[in-house]
Amino acid sequence: MSLQILIVEDDVVNRCFLTELLGGQGHQCHPIGSVNEARRLLAEGRFDLCLADVQLPDGRGDSLRDCVGPQRLLLMSGDPPPVGATDWLQKPIDLAQLARWLPLPGSLVSGNGRGVKPDGQAILLDDAAAARALGAGLPSLPGLRRLLASELERELPRLAEALTAGQTAPLAAGLHRLQAACALCGASDLQRRGGELLGALQNPDLRHVLWCRYAEAAQQLVPALRA
Structure with a gap:
């Protein structure tokens, strides 16, 4: 619905x-x-x-x-x-x-497959998505992407420590900040993975699996953000 x-x-x-x-x-x-x-x-x-x-x-x-x-x-x-x-x-x-108020679907992945190419290859950076988020702020996009690259390099070790310690509150807070930055930078695939991870934080086994996927995708994204 x-x-x-x-x-x-x-x-x-x-x-x-x-x-x-x-x-x-x-x-x-x-x-x-x-x-x-x-x-x-x-x-x-x-x-x-x-x-x-x-x-x-x-x-x-x-x-x-x-x-x-x-x-x-x-x-x-x-x-x-x-x-x-x-x-x-x-x-x-x-x-x-x-989820307490909204009729969310069972899957946390968008049903329209947004952020994924038909052949399954992830779109690392989506300029159209960034344009929708930034509006008239597109000239600042390269700088924002470089900032996100630095933020990912700084935050990933901290989030990994929080995950290992079972501290979901700082993990959620860090992911929230990164999700917002991903939206502004058009990092649709990493944003999708972050949404999946946020939705699974109360499931220890699932959050570990999704974290591994998120961290791998983030590491692959950093060079593209700096290009």
């Missing part, structure tokens, strides 16, 4: 990450960055769900309850949820959290 989801988040990295994460599951996402724009869109169109950051430049996300009703608004924050809150997503957000 595909949902129409309004994403209200002023942080462009988080906004791109959520759009790519949910879009990869077949949902139609509409990312924006302000309460006022959200009110306008909610008045004009019908959305199945609204994800809103608690603190926004022009107001609070929870003020949108009067537009969508409590059953269709999920709030996002880096802070722990208030006592008794049931509509709260604590950042970093992953599919495991969202």
